[in-house]
Amino acid sequence: xxxxxxxxxxxxxxxxxxxxxxxxxxxxxxxxxxxxxxxxxxxxxxxxxxxxxxxxxxxxxxxxxxxxxxxxxxxxxxxxxxxxxxxxxxxxxxxxxxxxxxxxxxxxxxxxxxxxxxxxxxxxxxxxxxxxxxxxxxxxxxxxxxxxxxxxxxxxxxxxxxxxxxxxxxxxxxxxxxxxxxxxxxxxxxxxxxxxxxxxxxxxxxxxxxxxxxxxxxxxxxxxxxxxxxxxxxxxxxxxxxxxxxxxx
Amino acid sequence: xxxxxxxxxxxxxxxxxxxxxxxxxxxxxxxxxxxxxxxxxxxxxxxxxxxxxxxxxxxxxxxxxxxxxxxxxxxxxxxxxxxxxxxxxxxxxxxxxxxxxxxxxxxxxxxxxxxxxxxxxxxxxxxxxxxxxxxxxxxxxxxxxxxxxxxxxxxxxxxxxxxxxxxxxxxxxxxxxxxxxxxxxxxxxxxxxxxxxxxxxxxxxxxxxxxxxxxxxxxxxxxxxxxxxxxxxxxxxxxxxxxxxxxxxxxxxxxxxxxxxxxxxxxxxxxxxxxxxxxxxxxxxxxxxxxxxxxxxxxxxxxxxxxxxxxxxxxxxxxxxxxxxxxxxxxxxxxxxxxxxxxxxxxxxxxxxxxxxxxxxxxxxxxxxxxxxxxxxxxxxxxxxxxxxxxxxxxxxxxxxxxxxxxxxxxxxxxxxxxxxxxxxxxxxxxxxxxxxxxxxxxxxxxxxxxxxxxxxxxxxxxxxxxxxxxxxxxxxxxxxxxxxxxxxxxxxxxxxxxxxxxxxxxxxxxxxxxxxxxxxxxxxxxxxxxxxxxxxxxxxxxxxxxxxxxxxxxxxxxxxxxxxxxxxxxxxxxxxxxxxxxxxxxxxxxx
Numbered sequence: 001x002x003x004x005x006x007x008x009x010x011x012x013x014x015x016x017x018x019x020x021x022x023x024x025x026x027x028x029x030x031x032x033x034x035x036x037x038x039x040x041x042x043x044x045x046x047x048x049x050x051x052x053x054x055x056x057x058x059x060x061x062x063x064x065x066x067x068x069x070x071x072x073x074x075x076x077x078x079x080x081x082x083x084x085x086x087x088x089x090x091x092x093x094x095x096x097x098x099x100x101x102x103x104x105x106x107x108x109x110x111x112x113x114x115x116x117x118x119x120x121x122x123x124x125x126x127x128x129x130x131x132x133x134x135x136x137x138x139x140x141x142x143x144x145x146x147x148x149x150x151x152x153x154x155x156x157x158x159x160x161x162x163x164x165x166x167x168x169x170x171x172x173x174x175x176x177x178x179x180x181x182x183x184x185x186x187x188x189x190x191x192x193x194x195x196x197x198x199x200x201x202x203x204x205x206x207x208x209x210x211x212x213x214x215x216x217x218x219x220x221x222x223x224x225x226x227x228x229x230x231x232x233x234x235x236x237x238x239x240x241x242x243x244x245x246x247x248x249x
Numbered sequence: 250x251x252x253x254x255x256x257x258x259x260x261x262x263x264x265x266x267x268x269x270x271x272x273x274x275x276x277x278x279x280x281x282x283x284x285x286x287x288x289x290x291x292x293x294x295x296x297x298x299x300x301x302x303x304x305x306x307x308x309x310x311x312x313x314x315x316x317x318x319x320x321x322x323x324x325x326x327x328x329x330x331x332x333x334x335x336x337x338x339x340x341x342x343x344x345x346x347x348x349x350x351x352x353x354x355x356x357x358x359x360x361x362x363x364x365x366x367x368x369x370x371x372x373x374x375x376x377x378x379x380x381x382x383x384x385x386x387x388x389x390x391x392x393x394x395x396x397x398x399x400x401x402x403x404x405x406x407x408x409x410x411x412x413x414x415x416x417x418x419x420x421x422x423x424x425x426x427x428x429x430x431x432x433x434x435x436x437x438x439x440x441x442x443x444x445x446x447x448x449x450x451x452x453x454x455x456x457x458x459x460x461x462x463x464x465x466x467x468x469x470x471x472x473x474x475x476x477x478x479x480x481x482x483x484x485x486x487x488x489x490x491x492x493x494x495x496x497x498x499x500x501x502x503x504x505x506x507x508x509x510x511x512x513x514x515x516x517x518x519x520x521x522x523x524x525x526x527x528x529x530x531x532x533x534x535x536x537x538x539x540x541x542x543x544x545x546x547x548x549x550x551x552x553x554x555x556x557x558x559x560x561x562x563x564x565x566x567x568x569x570x571x572x573x574x575x576x577x578x579x580x581x582x583x584x585x586x587x588x589x590x591x592x593x594x595x596x597x598x599x600x601x602x603x604x605x606x607x608x609x610x611x612x613x614x615x616x617x618x619x620x621x622x623x624x625x626x627x628x629x630x631x632x633x634x635x636x637x638x639x640x641x642x643x644x645x646x647x648x649x650x651x652x653x654x655x656x657x658x659x660x661x662x663x664x665x666x667x668x669x670x671x672x673x674x675x676x677x678x679x680x681x682x683x684x685x686x687x688x689x690x691x692x693x694x695x696x697x698x699x700x701x702x703x704x705x706x707x708x709x710x711x712x713x714x715x716x717x718x719x720x721x722x723x724x725x726x727x728x729x730x731x732x733x734x735x736x737x738x739x740x741x742x743x744x745x746x747x748x749x750x751x752x753x754x755x756x757x758x759x760x761x762x763x764x765x766x767x768x769x770x771x772x773x774x775x776x777x778x779x780x781x782x783x784x785x786x787x788x789x790x791x792x793x794x795x796x797x798x799x800x801x802x803x804x805x806x807x808x809x810x811x812x813x814x815x816x817x818x819x820x821x822x823x824x825x826x827x828x829x830x831x832x833x834x835x836x837x838x839x840x841x
Contacts, residue, residue, distance in 0.1 A: 014757065014759065015759045015760070030493060032492060032493045033493050034492070034493065034494060034597075036494045037492070037493035037494035040494055040711070043711045043763060044709060044711040044712050044715065045709070046754055053754070054754075055754050055755035055757075055763070056711075056754070056755060056762070056763040058760050058761075058762050059762075060285075061460050062285050062289050062290075062291065062459045062460050062461055063289075063291065063293055063294050063459045063460075064459070064460065064492075064494055064495045064497075065294055065495075065497050065498070065593055065597075066593070066596065067293045067294060067380065067383055067589075068285070068289040068290075068291075068293050068294075068459065069288070069289055070285060070289050083494070084596045084597065086597075086599075105430060105760050106759060106760035109760060109762075112286075113286070113406075116286065116288070116394070119391075119394060120394055120397070120398050123395075123398075124391060124394070125349075125350075125391035125392060125394060125395045126348070126349050126350035126388075126391070127395070128345075128348050128349055128392070130274060131270055131271065131274060131345055131392075131662075133341040133344065133345070134344075134345075134348065135344060136344045136347060136348075136361075137344060137347030137348040137349075137350075138348075139358075139359035139360065140355055140359055141355065141357075141359050142354070142355045142356070142357060142359075144355075145352055145353070145354060145355045146585070148352045149352040149377065149378055152352045152377075152384055152387065153378075153380060153383070153589075155293075155383075156286075156288055156289075185350070188350050190348065190350070191350055
């Protein structure tokens with residue numbers, strides 16, 4: 001056990017324009033290691049497996065409790081959060097790669113701002129009148145709360161988008177996370193006032209129709225959000241709206 | 250006179266976002282700076298809930314009782330008028346969050362449900378499962394996104410605050426910041442600046458804080474002349490899960506929902522926890538504190554655990570750990586009210602806490618001290634405001650659970666409007682400030698960067714940081730001894746000296762995170778001295794600050810706020826003290 005090591009292969013890239021390359025690292029095994037603590041270890045001793053001096057790995061991270069959504073990457077080919085990826089549960093050598101469907105910033109860090117733009121486009125908010133003291137909010141039954149709560153736990157990690165075969169440049173598909181947020185706000189007693197706007201935003205190219213029902217999204221979601229259920233619910237509403245809009249023309 | 254002033258807000262957690270919303274609503278132009286996308290700020294980590302004396306459980310709760318619990322919990326070190334203002338505002342804040350769509354847990358009648366938390370005998374904590382901070386942050390993030398789509402807020406995400414831009418009269422005229430992708434340093438003018446940069450956990454190496462909680466911004470401002478108050482007041486949370494990369498929080502709500510803390514009565518008991526009979530377990534919190542039981546405030550619970558594992562040597566497997574047991578509560582209740590935290594334990598430890606008692610351990614958690622502010626949240630630098638965990642104002646020497654989310658939103662709601670009013674009334678707006686003021690600050694920061702980039706010493710910044718963390722965690726947390734504190738300060742001076750020979754192995758000018766970290770490290774070291782020396786001076790025990798050699802609270806000599814300021818020539822902190830406003834609740838002995 002004394003010499004037990006961990007082998008990690010990391011796909012690196014200096015900047016968005018340059019070519020990617022691989023580096024291999026061999027670390028001393030310690031109990032309770034995860035992918036993040038391994039990358040931290042490399043920063044404290046940035047030397048590759050064959051003894052070459054290198055630079056610390058660039059990656060996104062913040063809370064390390066799987067709730068901020070920062071540290072998503074491909075670990076052994078699967079889209080997941082690095083903080084909750086325990087070394088002892090991974091096959092070695094462990095491969096770390098940046099998400100493939102988002103622009104690489106550097107090494108494992110990618111630009112996922114497209115999701116935040118999508119949330120703007122679908123008006124993913126409750127349009128309150130103001131922040132002054134206007135009394136209590138609408139009453140909700142425990143059932144309604146229990147329906148909404150899982151949807152509101154989306155951490156914007158974009159794993160569902162990375163894993164989706166339809167999420168690519170040719171379709172321009174908005175992805176499951178955004179659709180699920182539409183469902184959340186469309187079912188809120190006040191939020192639903194913008195329901196028609198949100199459904200309009202999901203019509204046409206890149207909208208909900210692009211979904212191919214591969215169900216990869218729900219498979220990789222670290223928060224077990226019922227994404228396929230969201231897609232089918234919102235899909236029905238979009239369909240209804242399309243029919244109504246057609247006859248109104 | 251600026252009719253629609255430009256306000257810069259640094260930090261996109263609950264305090265920064267609530268300030269942004271108020272400023273935008275009042276017609277100001279807001280520039281919001283954050284290291285991470287604001288939706289990924291540390292506020293997401295808050296779990297248990299947010300306090301407000303709504304008195305929905307027929308217990309006769311009141312905002313006055315909330316005030317009393319808060320100042321008593323903080324061992325009377327907080328100025329009381331802002332605490333009262335916060336407790337008075339709390340019910341309206343909950344209503345607002347509810348209107349914004351926060352998925353708070355409900356009663357059968359459809360009203361907000363409230364749970365119990367430490368340091369109070371009332372059900373005063375509104376909650377959304379066990380991910381309340383995440384839900385609150387998202388609600389505010391959504392409102393800010395709405396203002397962003399109306400061009401009232403401009404976000405600068407992936408930008409790091411470096412310093413304030415101060416004019417020759419020492420008035421704040423904007424900030425200097427670094428683009429964390431291009432590494433470019435730029436100045437930004439503003440009529441007022443609000444700092445909302447959270448806690449300083451990284452100074453202690455491993456803590457429950459997020460990676461960005463380094464205190465670098467606060468430290469930079471302290472080095473520019475801002476007072477840093479009550480730096481020695483650091484909260485160690487009794488229940489965290491030790492990890493290789495960080496300490497993960499196990500929320501107080503676990504105890505609020507009935508969780509019990511115990512150790513086997515017999516030293517070295519190797520039996521699995523569940524097989525140890527009730528009579529052979531020691532529920533030491535319930536025995537020592539019959540009134541509050543497992544819900545004594547955090548400092549009290551942490552010291553009790555310390556005593557049990559270090560003095561009685563009864564830690565599980567001989568390690569400084571105790572059991573936090575939920576297994577007597579039915580699965581359905583646990584899933585409805587605590588799922589988020591149980592999931593964390595399951596994922597990171599591998600055991601199901603519904604079946605097996607959790608093994609927990611005290612960990613550095615919260616920064617009560619921070620930038621000194623007046624009752625309007627303004628620092629001693631004109632035009633510079635602070636709100637949230639980075640300011641010192643609310644929690645005294647110990648924070649009660651579920652008061653942090655509240656104090657962040659309260660701070661933002663006070664700082665925002667005051668910054669806008671200041672910007673409007675301030676005769677000479679930033680337009681009239683000579684450009685040389687900005688150029689001078691940019692030059693200073695550019696020079697700092699190039700010195701660091703060309704430094705070719707042998708010290709690895711991450712190793713220096715580990716040493717700092719180990720020393721701080723060992724000597725400046727639960728039990729503090731003057732001898733150890735002195736040695737720690739000497740050690741930090743040594744680390745500062747070694748920092749001069751730091752080697753940034755990555756010399757590139759693109760998304761260089763280790764370079765940004767190395768800059769932060771310097772500020773961490775400077776602020777660590779404020780924390781350590783503040784602790785060294787305060788020869789008493791009060792709230793989280795505990796000195797076995799001075800076990801009692803000493804109101805005669807120490808009922809006062811510590812104010813540190815930076816002496817540039819000596820390159821170290823100096824201290825002065827300020828009387829505490831105790832005009833509302835007379836100090837009494839704190840005994841739970």
